[in-house]
Amino acid sequence: MPKSKAILIDITKCIGCLSCEAACKQLHGFSQDPEPKLSPTAFTIVEEHGDRYVRRMCMNCQDPACASACLVGALKKTELGPVTYESSKCIGCRYCLVACPFNVPRYQWSKLAPFVTKCDMCYARQAKGQSPACVEACPVQASIVGWRDEILEEAQRRILSDTKYEKHIYGSEEVGGTSVFYISDVPFEKLGFTKVESQPMPVLTANALGDIPTVVTVGGGLLAGLYWITNRRKLVALAEAAESARSGKGKDPHHD
Amino acid sequence: MTNFRLPKLTFWRTVVAVIFLAGAYAAYARFALGFQQSTNLADSQPWGLWVGLGTLCGVGISAGGFAIAAAVYLLGFERYRPVVRAAVLLSFLGYLTVIVGMMYELGLPWRIWHPIVMWNRRSVLFEVSWCVMLYTTVLSLEFSPSLVEKIPWVRLRELYLKWHHHLLIALVLIGAILSSLHQSFLGGLYLLAKGKVDPLWYSSYLPTLFYLSAVPAGLAATIMAVYLCNRSLHARVDPRVLAELSQIIAPMLYVYALLRGIDLVTHGGAGYLFKWREESLLFWFEIAMFVIAPVLLLSQSKVRNNPNALYGTCALVVMGFMANRLNVSITAFQASSGFYYIPKWTEFALSMATVTAAGVAFHYAVIYLEILPRSVPAKNWMTRHPATA
Numbered sequence: 001m002p003k004s005k006a007i008l009i010d011i012t013k014c015i016g017c018l019s020c021e022a023a024c025k026q027l028h029g030f031s032q033d034p035e036p037k038l039s040p041t042a043f044t045i046v047e048e049h050g051d052r053y054v055r056r057m058c059m060n061c062q063d064p065a066c067a068s069a070c071l072v073g074a075l076k077k078t079e080l081g082p083v084t085y086e087s088s089k090c091i092g093c094r095y096c097l098v099a100c101p102f103n104v105p106r107y108q109w110s111k112l113a114p115f116v117t118k119c120d121m122c123y124a125r126q127a128k129g130q131s132p133a134c135v136e137a138c139p140v141q142a143s144i145v146g147w148r149d150e151i152l153e154e155a156q157r158r159i160l161s162d163t164k165y166e167k168h169i170y171g172s173e174e175v176g177g178t179s180v181f182y183i184s185d186v187p188f189e190k191l192g193f194t195k196v197e198s199q200p201m202p203v204l205t206a207n208a209l210g211d212i213p214t215v216v217t218v219g220g221g222l223l224a225g226l227y228w229i230t231n232r233r234k235l236v237a238l239a240e241a242a243e244s245a246r247s248g249k250g251k252d253p254h255h256d
Numbered sequence: 257m258t259n260f261r262l263p264k265l266t267f268w269r270t271v272v273a274v275i276f277l278a279g280a281y282a283a284y285a286r287f288a289l290g291f292q293q294s295t296n297l298a299d300s301q302p303w304g305l306w307v308g309l310g311t312l313c314g315v316g317i318s319a320g321g322f323a324i325a326a327a328v329y330l331l332g333f334e335r336y337r338p339v340v341r342a343a344v345l346l347s348f349l350g351y352l353t354v355i356v357g358m359m360y361e362l363g364l365p366w367r368i369w370h371p372i373v374m375w376n377r378r379s380v381l382f383e384v385s386w387c388v389m390l391y392t393t394v395l396s397l398e399f400s401p402s403l404v405e406k407i408p409w410v411r412l413r414e415l416y417l418k419w420h421h422h423l424l425i426a427l428v429l430i431g432a433i434l435s436s437l438h439q440s441f442l443g444g445l446y447l448l449a450k451g452k453v454d455p456l457w458y459s460s461y462l463p464t465l466f467y468l469s470a471v472p473a474g475l476a477a478t479i480m481a482v483y484l485c486n487r488s489l490h491a492r493v494d495p496r497v498l499a500e501l502s503q504i505i506a507p508m509l510y511v512y513a514l515l516r517g518i519d520l521v522t523h524g525g526a527g528y529l530f531k532w533r534e535e536s537l538l539f540w541f542e543i544a545m546f547v548i549a550p551v552l553l554l555s556q557s558k559v560r561n562n563p564n565a566l567y568g569t570c571a572l573v574v575m576g577f578m579a580n581r582l583n584v585s586i587t588a589f590q591a592s593s594g595f596y597y598i599p600k601w602t603e604f605a606l607s608m609a610t611v612t613a614a615g616v617a618f619h620y621a622v623i624y625l626e627i628l629p630r631s632v633p634a635k636n637w638m639t640r641h642p643a644t645a
Contacts, residue, residue, distance in 0.1 A: 065448055071382035072374035091370050092363020095381050097302035099448040103593075106299050107363070110292045114363040194451070201448055205380050208444040208463050212383070212437065220433050223330050227425060230332030 004081035004179065005126055006148035007135060008155050009055055011184040011191065012164065013142035016053035018046055023137030027122070040108045043119035044134050049191045052184070055143065057134070058083065058104045058119040059171060060179035065201035066096035066105060074116075081148060081179040082121035090115055101175055101196045121179065148179060155181050176200030272612055279609020282602035286360045294602045300593035301586070305603045308585035310357035310610065312442055313578045314350055315388070316466070319474030321347025321395060322428075322435035324501075329428045336501065338493050341402060341627045342485065343478045348395040349614040355392065356610050380444045387438030394431040398424070402625045440467040446584060454588040455525035456539045461515060462584075468512040469546070472505045473577035476550075476570035481618065482628065483567045489619070491628040499560040505573060506554040513547045538579070538587050546576025 018034060021044060025032055030041040038045055044057040060083045067075040067083060074089035075096055096116060097105045108114035122132035126145075130136070135143045144151070152172060159165035164185040171178040174196050184191060197204075263269065285294035297304045324343040327333040359365045371385045401420055407413045443466025446453055459465060479498050485491035520526045528536060550573045559565040586597055621627055624635050 068376075068378040069381065069448055071376055071379040071385055072370045073376040073379075074374075089370060089374050090364060091367040092365075093361075093381060094302040094363065095379075095445070097299060098445075098452075101451055103300065107291075107302060109295075109297065109299075110290060112287075112290050114291065196451060201450070202378060204447040204450055204460075205444060206378070207460075208441065208447060209378070209380065209383065211463075215437055216433055219436055220429065223326065223429050223432055227330040227429070230330065234332065 004079060004148045005121070005145060006081060006151040006179045006181060007057075007121065007132065007143055007145050008151045008181045008183070009143050010158065011052055011054055011142075011182060011186070013140050014046070014053040014055060015140055015142070016046055016048065017139060019137040019139060020044055020055060020134035020143065021046060023133040024119075027133040038104060038106055038118075040106045040117040043117065047192065049186070052186055052191060054182075054191050054193075055134075056104075057180060058121070059102050059174075060119075060121050061175050061200070062177040062179065063175070063200035063202055065099040065101055065175070068202035068205065069095040069099035071095065078123060080123065080126055082123040082126065083118075083179075084120045084123050085116060085118060087115045092116075099201065101201055102194060151181065155183050159183055173198050176203075272616060275605075275608050275612045278605040279612075282605035282609070283360065285602045286606065291363070294600065294606075296597060296600045296603070298595055298597070300595040301589060301597040303585055304597055305582075305586075305599040305607060306357055306361040308582045309578065309607050310361060311354055312581035312585055314354040314357060314611075315439065315442060316470040316473050316577060316581060317477045317574060318347040318350030318354075319435060319439055319470040320478035321345075321350075321398070321474070322391075322431045323471050323474055324478060325398060325428045326432040329425060330432070335497060338497060338629055339478060339482050339501070341399075342482050342622070344395060344398045345402070345618060345621055345627055346478055346481050347474070348392075348399045349617055351388065351392045351395055353610045353614045354388065356613075357607070360606055380441050380448070384438045384441045384445070387434045387441070391431060391434040391438065394427050394434065397427055398431065402621070402627060406625065436467060439470045440464060442466050443584075446588075449589075452589055452592040453584070454528070454535050454591055455523065456520070456528050456535055457584045457588040458525070459516075459519045459523055461519050465512065465516060465519075468508065468515065469577055469580060472508040472512070473574055475501060475505055476573035476577075479570045480567055480574065483563055483570075485622050485628050486563070489622050489628075490631045491622065492631050493628060495561070495563045495566075498563065498566060502554055502560050502566055502570065505570075506551050509547050509551050509573075513543075513551075535587055535591065538583055542576060542579040542583050544576075545572050546580055550576070 021034060021042065022032060024030075024044050025042065028041075028043065035042040035045055038056060044055055047054045047056060060077075060081060062077070064075065064077055064083050067073075067077050069075075070090075071093065072089045072091060074086045075083060076086070077083050092114060094107055094116070097103075097107060105116050105118045107116055122130070122134075125132060131145050135145045144154070146154070152169070155169045155172075159167055159169065166184050166187055168188065169181050169183055170188050170193055171181040176199055182188070182193070189195065282294060291297055295304060295306075320343045324336055324340050328336050328340045358368060362368060371382055372389070376382050397420070401417055404413055404416045404420075407416075440463035443462035443464075446458070446462055447460065450458060479501055482491065482493050482498060486493055486495070520529070529539070530536065550569055553559045553565070553569045553572070559569055590596060622630075626634055
């Protein structure tokens with residue numbers, strides 16, 4: 001990936017004003033009522049954990065489980081960083097919901113033509129050079145956006161310069177890296193962050209898929225070989241039967 | 257039309273009618289009211305009964321067709337020839353139920369053709385969808401002679417059957433490979449959900465375990481179907497053929513249990529075996545039904561050679577297999593999602609109606625086509641005779 005964008009969320013700075021939620025809902029034309037959890041009408045929400053506020057959104061993974069799961073390729077990792085959803089391809093199988101290690105995608109269960117919904121880091125805005133709506137709305141810069149390598153450096157600089165920070169950037173190693181990073185002064189597991197694999201999730205299925213050529217060639221060859229043997233036996237038995245019938249000695253054709 | 261009579265009202269017909277009525281309402285609920293009114297699915301349980309029972313069990317139990325066809329046509333086990341057509345028909349109908357199930361399981365079923373033109377080779381589900389499409393085609397071709405041989409136009413019939421005979425070996429071989437691939441990839445789907453699937457069921461060998469469990473379940477289902485045809489449809493299949501077929505099941509279950517045991521120990525799932533929690537109880541329920549009881553029962557010739565006992569044992573295998581698939585797709589997700597999913601009655605109703613339709617189709621196919629050797633000739637459906645089933 002040449003140059004991609006990423007968001008850094010600094011939990012120590014968030015004041016829980018919900019401006020990000022409101023900006024997101026406004027951009028997508030959703031009703032402004034705050035919601036407690038991600039939903040088809042809430043692509044980002046702010047959770048309260050004690051006196052800390054944690055903003056949730058799609059992590060826009062570097063090698064996303066959802067994009068590898070999607071059988072029609074509706075979900076894609078773009079070069080710019082966001083993981084986008086092409087609704088015109090989706091068939092509604094919901095494997096992306098099963099696959100996502102962060103449980104982010106939501107389904108429009110109440111609709112008769114339901115689609116998958118999730119944050120795409122404002123791909124359309126970012127493609128035009130604008131910031132994601134949530135980042136732009138943040139009055140205290142608890143969320144910032146930038147080139148991924150620079151954002152990662154900034155996160156590194158912050159956690160090293162101040163002892164209050166946990167010495168881990170959530171998202172730097174998780175599932176092989178994401179495009180949304182969190183830094184915090186409270187251990188991540190106390191803030192409801194899931195412990196996930198450090199390898200990219202698609203690695204888990206790549207091995208199984210890699211076995212296809214072996215199954216087809218070895219399995220097919222084996223079965224074809226076995227068929228050749230059975231068929232040959234049958235032919236030999238027939239020929240022997242014919243032979244003994246011709247010699248007319250009434251010999252048992254199954255003498256072996 | 258002077259022969260027309262209203263069908264007699266029998267117990268089983270009443271049951272089937274009630275199931276179809278309930279299914280019709282459930283279909284209305286699904287398509288006119290949506291998922292929310294017709295299912296208890298949620299974002300934390302996006303795949304429920306329709307995937308767990310309809311797809312995973314539907315495909316798995318239909319594994320008998322490829323296994324028996326390969327045994328007869330490729331490996332020369334001629335003694336299973338009397339049941340090969342029944343096995344292929346059972347599989348064919350099984351896959352049709354899976355495809356019909358897709359029509360209400362998918363959120364946007366009118367786009368079911370999308371995977372044909374929109375490809376993602378990294379997706380296990382993409383491979384499954386292609387295998388199911390191709391294998392259902394193979395099954396329809398394998399089954400087709402049963403229909404074609406009833407065509408009254410002799411030359412067309414003979415031409416088709418001649419070509420079919422030439423292609424049959426290739427079809428069976430392709431079918432065996434396609435089946436091996438997607439039977440295992442259905443388990444492969446869950447590889448991606450590492451961390452969400454309970455350690456008692458998660459394994460990097462899920463594909464192999466799904467394959468190894470589908471074949472005995474498919475054989476058991478075939479034995480059950482043939483037994484029922486023997487009992488109530490005048491089929492005359494030698495019970496010894498079924499007994500012999502059942503002898504393959506136990507060794508397969510041994511291998512399955514061995515791999516699963518080794519895997520549980522090496523993957524660390526074994527630590528959960530004896531914890532007092534619902535998942536562990538359901539695990540033992542599954543293992544008892546699918547492995548322990550059938551292995552013990554099938555080891556006795558008394559059981560194998562008594563058709564009723566054999567039928568009961570095969571029913572255990574099939575139910576144990578279903579318990580496994582439902583555990584993988586539902587039970588194994590409960591702890592991580594914190595969501596307790598119990599299917600809505602409409603989910604059961606639609607699944608039941610689909611399976612019942614396949615059962616009814618099997619019943620009439622056995623009566624009207626040459627599926628199994630029978631003591632009464634097949635009904636001639638080309639001339640008008642009142643059906644008295």
